[in-house]
Amino acid sequence: xxxxxxxxxxxxxxxFSITSRVNMSLSDWLSxxxxxxxxxxxxxxxxREIRDKLDQANINERxxxxxxxxxxxxxxxxxxxxxxxxx
Numbered sequence: 001x002x003x004x005x006x007x008x009x010x011x012x013x014x015x016f017s018i019t020s021r022v023n024m025s026l027s028d029w030l031s032x033x034x035x036x037x038x039x040x041x042x043x044x045x046x047x048r049e050i051r052d053k054l055d056q057a058n059i060n061e062r063x064x065x066x067x068x069x070x071x072x073x074x075x076x077x078x079x080x081x082x083x084x085x086x087x
Contacts, residue, residue: 007066051077 030037042050054060061074 061070061077064070065073
């Protein structure tokens with residue numbers, strides 16, 4: 001993988017990068033290419049199970065947003081009552 005000055009891009013393996021131009025608006029690009037994406041609405045009762053499966057695959061705030069922000073988001077969710085990501 002090429003070197004990057006952005007830890008988020010490295011952790012995501014550039015998977016979520018769409019454009020190489022900084023001044024290009026993602027919203028504009030998407031409006032010109034509606035055939036390339038779709039909106040998926042996850043029912044509330046499935047979110048916990050999906051979040052757990054993503055955690056098992058190491059897809060979480062710590063990996064997507066490296067640094068203190070991602071770690072603090074993950075720790076908040078991990079230790080919040082009623083949410084079990086420890087399994």
